[in-house]
Amino acid sequence: MTFNLRQVYAFAREYHQRPTPRRIQYRTAGFRPSDADNLDYVMYRMGLLAVLRSRAKGGQVIGVMITASHNPEQDNGVKLVDPMGEMLEQSWERLATDLVNVSDADLEGQIAKISTEQGIDNNEPAKVYVGMDTRYHSPQLAKAVLNGIAALKGSVRDFGIVTTPMLHYFVTCSNTDLAYGLPTEEGYMTKLLTAFKRIRGNTFAKGNYTNKVFYDGANGVGSLKMLGFVRKFDGYLDVKVFNSNGKINFNCGADFVKTNQRAPHGIPEDLEPNARCVSVDGDADRVVYYYTDEDGVFHLLDGDRIATLIAGYLKELVEKCGVELEMGLVQTAYANGASTDYIVNQLKVPVACAPTGVKHLHHKALDYDVGVYFEANGHGTVIYNAEAKKRIAAASKDESLTQEQRDAAKLLLSTIDLTNETVGDAISDMLLVETVLHYRGWSLQDWFAAYADLPNVLMKVKVEDRNVFTTTDAERVCVKPEGLQDAINEIVAKYPRGRSFVRPSGTEDVVRVYAESETKDGTLQLALEVANVVFDRAGGVGARPELAKI
Ligand SMILES: CC(=O)N[C@H]1[C@@H](OP(=O)(O)O)O[C@H](CO)[C@@H](O)[C@@H]1O
Numbered sequence: 001m002t003f004n005l006r007q008v009y010a011f012a013r014e015y016h017q018r019p020t021p022r023r024i025q026y027r028t029a030g031f032r033p034s035d036a037d038n039l040d041y042v043m044y045r046m047g048l049l050a051v052l053r054s055r056a057k058g059g060q061v062i063g064v065m066i067t068a069s070h071n072p073e074q075d076n077g078v079k080l081v082d083p084m085g086e087m088l089e090q091s092w093e094r095l096a097t098d099l100v101n102v103s104d105a106d107l108e109g110q111i112a113k114i115s116t117e118q119g120i121d122n123n124e125p126a127k128v129y130v131g132m133d134t135r136y137h138s139p140q141l142a143k144a145v146l147n148g149i150a151a152l153k154g155s156v157r158d159f160g161i162v163t164t165p166m167l168h169y170f171v172t173c174s175n176t177d178l179a180y181g182l183p184t185e186e187g188y189m190t191k192l193l194t195a196f197k198r199i200r201g202n203t204f205a206k207g208n209y210t211n212k213v214f215y216d217g218a219n220g221v222g223s224l225k226m227l228g229f230v231r232k233f234d235g236y237l238d239v240k241v242f243n244s245n246g247k248i249n250f251n252c253g254a255d256f257v258k259t260n261q262r263a264p265h266g267i268p269e270d271l272e273p274n275a276r277c278v279s280v281d282g283d284a285d286r287v288v289y290y291y292t293d294e295d296g297v298f299h300l301l302d303g304d305r306i307a308t309l310i311a312g313y314l315k316e317l318v319e320k321c322g323v324e325l326e327m328g329l330v331q332t333a334y335a336n337g338a339s340t341d342y343i344v345n346q347l348k349v350p351v352a353c354a355p356t357g358v359k360h361l362h363h364k365a366l367d368y369d370v371g372v373y374f375e376a377n378g379h380g381t382v383i384y385n386a387e388a389k390k391r392i393a394a395a396s397k398d399e400s401l402t403q404e405q406r407d408a409a410k411l412l413l414s415t416i417d418l419t420n421e422t423v424g425d426a427i428s429d430m431l432l433v434e435t436v437l438h439y440r441g442w443s444l445q446d447w448f449a450a451y452a453d454l455p456n457v458l459m460k461v462k463v464e465d466r467n468v469f470t471t472t473d474a475e476r477v478c479v480k481p482e483g484l485q486d487a488i489n490e491i492v493a494k495y496p497r498g499r500s501f502v503r504p505s506g507t508e509d510v511v512r513v514y515a516e517s518e519t520k521d522g523t524l525q526l527a528l529e530v531a532n533v534v535f536d537r538a539g540g541v542g543a544r545p546e547l548a549k550i
């Protein structure tokens with residue numbers, strides 16, 4: 001019997017019409033056009049695609065997350081989550097793009113085509129989990145996703161408002177026979193809180209570490225969920241949540257703090273100098289730390305710092321428990337050069353560089369038994385392979401080892417439990433950072449003293465067509481437009497410890513220019529020179545890049 005696809009077009013025509021044709025593309029962050037208007041048909045079609053994907057994966061659960069992450073309030077977007085909590089497989093990104101760009105009348109044909117090509121039987125069961133962030137248009141868009149799922153007769157579980165990493169976690173739990181935890185909000189919180197409290201024991205403060213944290217929730221789902229955690233911390237952690245009910249990401253959140261290298265608006269008035277502050281982004285998959293010292297100087301501890309902190313801790317525990325494991329740290333080209341030097345020379349952990357976008361980092365991190373990966377903007381996590389987990393678990397019970405070795409193995413096991421391995425998770429990462437700081441008895445100042453960042457600048461240049469840019473070597477070398485890299489090299493050579501690269505953004509219609517060097521002024525100058533060379537040679541649009549605009 002052939003599945004009847006008529007419902008697909010009927011719903012599309014009736015409720016989810018594609019308005020004026022415009023081509024949009026599924027990229028690193030899924031579909032994220034510049035605003036939420038006219039996204040309805042995209043959502044409907046992603047509901048359809050999620051069902052097809054679930055069937056292609058033998059009926060495993062697929063996730064659909066409605067969010068525009070750190071972008072402004074008027075934006076929205078959608079991305080699919082694969083069975084093990086990974087981002088949608090690359091070859092399906094193209095299928096997503098094709099499906100969203102056909103006319104309403106061609107929709108059924110396209111579904112039939114994908115089904116045939118992928119060997120999908122549309123009579124088979126399919127399961128989709130749906131989540132959304134707190135944007136005011138998300139509920140409406142979620143309805144369109146649900147209709148898409150219904151049109152292809154998939155079953156659905158709607159989680160309502162959740163963080164992106166929570167949805168990844170739910171999907172993974174369901175597809176691993178609950179071995180990873182329970183796919184409920186309660187299950188998620190219990191898993192993290194139990195591990196966190198177990199590790200911390202009875203000492204809330206230790207050395208220079210105090211348990212007070214100021215938490216900027218970016219006026220998004222991250223604040224909502226943290227308020228839930230706050231009620232269950234039982235004094236282990238004293239978290240003061242701010243930016244919990246204003247405009248999402250507006251003058252606050254991890255992206256604002258990282259990009260502007262300054263504290264967010266909305267900081268509570270009773271904030272003391274040097275107090276430990278943390279910001280997450282609009283869907284709570286990124287986190288950065290910072291403090292302002294007694295001279296009013298702002299200090300940022302970003303994803304590079306978090307990676308070094310966690311990697312140093314894990315390396316110590318792995319050595320202590322005596323299990324031989326290969327550990328590695330994955331960064332992108334945006335990682336500060338000083339952090340890379342520190343990891344290689346001080347921590348003595350191997351470093352790999354991957355292209356921007358967590359899926360690339362995640363993939364690279366799979367090469368190690370214990371792979372730590374973070375983007376400089378604060379998006380990352382740690383993954384452990386099955387063999388590593390087995391051996392650590394065995395060590396924790398091995399009577400032939402010393403008590404100290406067994407204890408280190410136990411601590412490592414709890415640390416694994418505290419980690420959301422499926423994807424970068426601001427809340428889990430924050431609890432990990434708190435754990436390591438507590439373990440070391442460190443204040444943020446102690447952590448900050450580990451190494452000194454090189455001054456760095458990130459600029460955007462608008463060009464006629466960013467697709468003319470191609471890069472290689474994990475985006476560190478620009479291949480096209482031809483000759484551009486040579487020009488960049490010449491500029492960089494003039495600046496001590498200089499480094500700069502350019503690449504087309506995957507989420508915005510711009511080319512990004514990164515620069516770092518020994519001095520702040522030099523770095524500004526370097527960034528400006530490179531931005532201008534991009535502007536001149538690659539069809540810059542609008543005003544020329546200027547120092548005042550950096
Ligand atoms: C320099 C930078 O921060 N780039 C971000 C940004 O990608 P672009 O491709 O640079 O636009 O958004 C991605 C998705 O959130 C994130 O993974 C990445 O780190």
Ligand SMILES: [Mg+2]
Pocket residue numbers: 069070281282283284285286
């Ligand atoms: Mg995000």
